[in-house]
Amino acid sequence: MAAKMMAVKDVTPGSVLADSVLSIKGKVLLGKNIILTPRHISLLEAWDVQSVFIQGDEEESPAEPAETAVPAEESGEYVQFSQKYDSIVANTDQTFTIIRKRRIIPVVHLKKTAGDIRSSIVANSFKIMNYLLANDCRLADFISRHSVSVAYFAGIIARQMKWKEEDVEGVALAGLLHDVGNLTAADVHDFRAQANIAEAARLLRTTTGLSSEVILGIIQHRESVNSTGRVAGEHGSKIHPYAKVIAVADYFHNMAYKDTCANPFPVLDLLAAKMFSSLDPDVCQLFISRVRDSLLNNKVLLSDGQEAELIFFNPNKYSLPVVKTADNRIVDLSRCNDLKIQQLASPKIERGADK
16 A cells, blocks of 8 residues: 655544554654544644554555544543643653753753643543543653653542642642652662652752652652651651652552553542551542542453443442443442452543533
8 A cells, every 4th residue: 555644634533544653762652554533633732743654545444433533532632631641741751852862851841741731620520530541542751741640640640639729739730750860860660769759859859840748759759758768757737748749640540550550449448548658648538539430330350351330339338349241230349259440441521520
């Protein structure tokens, strides 16, 4: 099949990539033969890709349009949010490249990103963000994706706790930078807490424009409320509220999205256990409730391959809720020894949901 180069601005949904799209560092952004959706096109624009090779149609009929249409749940506010989120991840990845290469923190740029995160949290419901995370398509390297997700979760927690908008933005900024020490560490594979925080402290000493709250959020997020933290051993009231919030957001995303699919359900049980030891109980309880409320009535894939709808959480076993299968059977997973949730499917989006 013949291929032709097209400007990204002229590409239409349903077009098929004739060749992979690469970043300036040679990283594959989108693979060959992908059927482009509106989301893919917005990503290409966010990555500042000017042109791509598109398959011609001289020799065969157009590719099967399985992914060309935007599903109903992805219309309107979801599309707007997903485009904003994807742009933030791409921009954060570029900013982190600057930190790696030049060992400076572009504070002004990151403050703008934190402001964009706060604005999109205000304008969108948590269900939309959760849907997007369930369909994370690996837009950038792990630290970039993880940092943006932690910033979003931290901002959502802060807003749920009725913090001032400036603090919602502040904790989002600290969330973006919570792993900054890993960007310039001598051994990029050294993810020990002490090495991460020591390198972060070195960078922060030469950085101006960050508030003491943001700095404490970054430095203290590895501490534990029961003083078992692996850094300075701070505990309780000595740990800044930003750090307590980021600790929960960081733990949740690390555990729920560490594999190729999203499965937050067992992590809710882990959070429930940790809120009596290393994590702040008030933050944990609020976050568990918010995630649980967002997941109700959404689709999950069970370990036997069935798709089901989540209809009720068992209070003492979040990972084994009650579900309704496609053939309308009600199944209590806590009573099934051989059946569990394999992963989260795309959450349902309700218009007019509370912010």
